[in-house]
Amino acid sequence: MSYRRPALPKSGAVAMVLGLAVALGLNGCFTERRNEGAQLYASHCANCHGEQGQGLKRLIPPVAASDYVAQHRADLPCLIRKGMRGVVVVNGVEYNQVMPGHDDLTDSQIANLLNFVQQNWGNKNQAYTIHEASELLGHCNGSDGQ
Incomplete structure (x- = not known):
């Protein structure tokens, strides 16, 4: 004697397939974005600020254990987008180098990058x-709404 599972109504089967497809699609989406901040840091920041955020002696400031990162939260999105020139003091040390901007990054990428740091x-x-990153980027006309 063989067991035969009762057939699902068409709408139930379609809903189950769609639910599975959405779940798999969302899982892939979140998986790709999960490490985006680390990947963006590695490709856009690590060459100057170091792989571990340590900076470069008295030339490039650290982002690791950085008082500047903690104290200038509202400025950081625009700093990433527009760059920076002039004197900056980080952990009591003065730096004066040009930091290039990254107008190739979306608002969400800037948020992910900053969240990693x-x-x-x-x-x-x-x-x-x-939303917060986009709003702060609006202060420097740097929001792309993405």
Whole structure:
């Protein structure tokens, strides 16, 4: 005697397939974005600020355990977008180098990049939302709305 599972109504089968497809699609989406901040840091920041955020002696400031990162939260999105020139003091040390801007990054990528820095290497700062990053980028005409 063979067991035969009762057939699902067409609408139930379609809903189950769609639900599975959405779940798999969302899982892939979140998986790709999960490490985006680390990947963006590695490709856009690590060459100057170091793989572990340590900076470069008295030339390039650290982002690891950085008082500047903690104290200039509202300025950081525009700093990433527009860059920076002039004197900056980080952990009591004065730096005066040009930091290039990254207008190739979306608002959400800037939020993810900053969240990576905010939560690593001794930094324990509040995460940015994409909305907050976009709003702060508006202060320097740097928001792309993405």
